[in-house]
Amino acid sequence: MTATAAIEAVTTRIRERSKPSRELYLARIDEAAGRGPHRQVLSCGNLAHGFAACGPADKAALSADRVANLGIITAYNDMLSAHQPFETFPALIKAAAHEAGGVAQVAGGVPAMCDGVTQGRPGMELSLFSRDLIAMAAAVGLSHDMFDAAVYLGVCDKIVPGLVTAALTFGHLPAIFIPAGPMTSGLPNDEKARIRQLYAEGKVGRDELLEAESKSYHGPGTCTFYGTANSNQMLMEIMGLHLPGASFVNPGTPLRDALTKEAARRALEITALGNDYRPAGRMIDERSIVNGVVGLNATGGSTNHTIHLIAMAAAAGIKLTWQDIADISEAVPLLARVYPNGLADVNHFNAAGGMGFLIRELLAAGLLHEDVSTVWGEGLAPYTVEAKLGKDGQVIRQPSPEKSGDAKVLTTHQKPFQATGGLKVMSGNLGHAIIKTSAVKPERRVIEAPAIVFDSQEELNAAFKEGRLDRDFVAVVRFQGPKANGMPELHRLTTVLGVLQDRGHKVALVTDGRMSGASGKVPAAIHVTPEAIDGGPIGRIDTGDMIRVDGEAGILEAFVNEAELERRPAPAPDLSANEHGLGRELFAGFRELAGRADEGAAVF
Structure with a gap:
């Protein structure tokens, strides 16, 4: 069986296995979508509470159901480097929504804990469960029924899977995920690992260890190794929930802000009040889930996603199994070497061609479903690009490079690092x-x-x-x-x-x-x-x-x-x-x- 045939076979069996639960799920979200903009069903008292803190223009717009209202679900806190940049995102999203003739409100916050802080501590025993708690917290925010689409601000380990679960539970609403990006490169990951081992052997002290860790984790953004947080970002892009090229742009840059504003404008366009309605539950299907698994294997991504992807898929009535993931692994070559699978970090990966190069190679090998729906439009080919900042401050996109910027970090499907995903x-x-x-x-x-x-x-x-x-x-x-x-x-x-x-x-x-x-x-x-x-x-x-x-x-x-x-x-x-x-x-x-x-x- 060819690799392409293997991917098709797994997709077909997922579709057949999931048919009863998927049909029930789609019927439910279609029924919710059929009620139209939900502010129409709110009583005057309900609606008045919902926009009491808004300005006069927003109140007038929301009372008449003339414009779309974006619900912002944010995982912001300023202790965790990956989520600290989200402090400024709601203001950017609201400004972009107003410029496009819409409204945006922060619908709710969700907890965001860091496994890096809780490793080896009792708090780590809350970590996996925080995923489901995040989904529930997001549901509380969206349950006010005030919104025509949702934008999700989250990055790290359990946060994105929890938010995806919420987005698919509210599958009648369009959903766009907006990343914060990785911190700039610090101490190389192999050097950090070396110091950790020396400390474990008693050959260096705590001061030397803390200095190394602080040089590695040194500023706003996600950790730069390819763990669960950055695997999350890869998944959101290859599954079509990010805008093309959005995943690995550093925080605090003009391009990062431009991408955030563009995501808000696009979210307005894909509501039922826009011209291109894209409910998340219809958009994400078996092909999207398989594309995520392909990306996970092609990049040597986090083992945590052998748990999270199953839970995420289940939220959309899709039954994914470990055997599906393993069979896809056998068909998909490893195309990226990012720590711990190599010495590079995600900034090096992005500089070598990043997601655009990776997606193009996987499409060329017949390993991805191109005919999927994404927040950007139809098909995955528009994701084979690099995002750049235009002279007018807007996002422009260029085709991904034909040649990897570093063949030791990112390679072609003809010359993989290994034949299987691992x-x-x-x-x-x-x-x-x-x-x-x-x-x-x-x-x-x-x-x-x-x-x-x-x-x-x-x-x-x-x-x-x-x-x-x-x-x-x-x-x-x-x-x-x-x-x-x-x-x-x-x-x-x-x-x-x-x-x-x-x-x-x-x-x-x-x-x-x-x-x-x-x-x-x-x-x-x-x-x-x-x-x-x-x-x-x-x-x-x-x-x-x-x-x-x-x-x-x-x-x-x-x-x-x-x-x-x-x-x-x-x-x-x-x-x-x-x-x-x-x-x-x-x-x-x-x-x-x-x-x-x-x-x-x-x-x-």
Whole structure:
């Protein structure tokens, strides 16, 4: 089967599998759209409350339903670098809307937490659940029924998936996502990683570590490595929810502001009151979701999206599975090398040709559905461009370069970095898992070694500091799934395991938790399903059991007789420490309701 045929086959089976739920979803959003501009159904008291703080001109416009009203959903806060630039965006959007004859109001704010701040801390146990909370918070803002379209201001890990879930839940409304862009390049990512490992080994102190981290994360914008935040931006562009060329323009630049204003104007044009109505729920379909998965694999994107994409698709009645993602991975070559899959950062990626070059190459290889609907129009070909600032301060677009600006960062489909995307589903007597091999050297992708079992990442780190891990082993870190403790990222294990690997040991990780979107150096079978607290076999592994982690063949297996594994009692760990502190007590209901990782780990 050709790569193109493989992509078509996966798309067809998603469409067939999703038909009942998709038809029901479309009927619901069509019914909502059929009621027309929703301010018509508001009572005078309702409407007066809705525009009480507006100026006279906006009140007159909204009372007569003469113009479109944009609802702004913002994830702004000024602690997090990625979201701090959004402080000025509402004013830009409102000004652009007025210039175009429309109105814009901030409909609501949503929380935005940073996994980089909470790594290894109790707050990380709220992170995955914040995605669904963000969707719910956005729904509260849009539930006032005052809006003809929504623009979404969000960037990072759980924020964009949560906002997409909200946008598709309100699928009768057009939706445009407006990014803030990455911070300028700082300390190279490989140097940052080197200092982290030296610190873990006790060879440099905290002052040196903090200096390196501060030089890496140094200003407004997203972190520059290719983790979940920047994978989000890639997804929004390749799925047609960004304007062409918008993803990786630095904040605080004239081009960034021009793109924001242009997005507001375009949002007005695609409302039911405009000339090109594009409801988000109709626009995003099975082809759009497949295009997102293709982009994820072609760029070596975040493993977190093997969870988030399933939840996002489900919001539109589309049933995506891990097997779909894995089959697409087998058909899609790796075209980008951005840290942790290489030494470059996203600014280097953008300078080498960025999204325009990538999309053009994938289209040329027949790996993307070109015939999709986007916020820009029909077809994906208009996204094979670079955005520039014209002399009049408006955005102009030029065809993406024919040749990569740096072939070590971004390559063609004829000369890929590797033949497959590197995301693979693993199966065996321990259940199902995900492994990302694109950042793992080929000689380290198959590990067979005795297990050392831990019930927390703290236990593993303590064992390392005590010198008990200088050997070949597979670290089994269990009770880290959604139901157990909210499925925190275990990114801090990357440094410890990386040190042991660099000492010449064969090491791997098996866990029902998550790793960071920036992880990959050490082979890691993650998102193991069923999780230990649900009776998954990972909970019955004993220290000393031989484990095979085969990232090439997709095998995750314990060399334990099946009957013996079944006879072993399921452990009953004390998880009470996960239930209180830094807000975790407020999320008890989320832990109880959380679904399986391979079904999106959603609470609704």
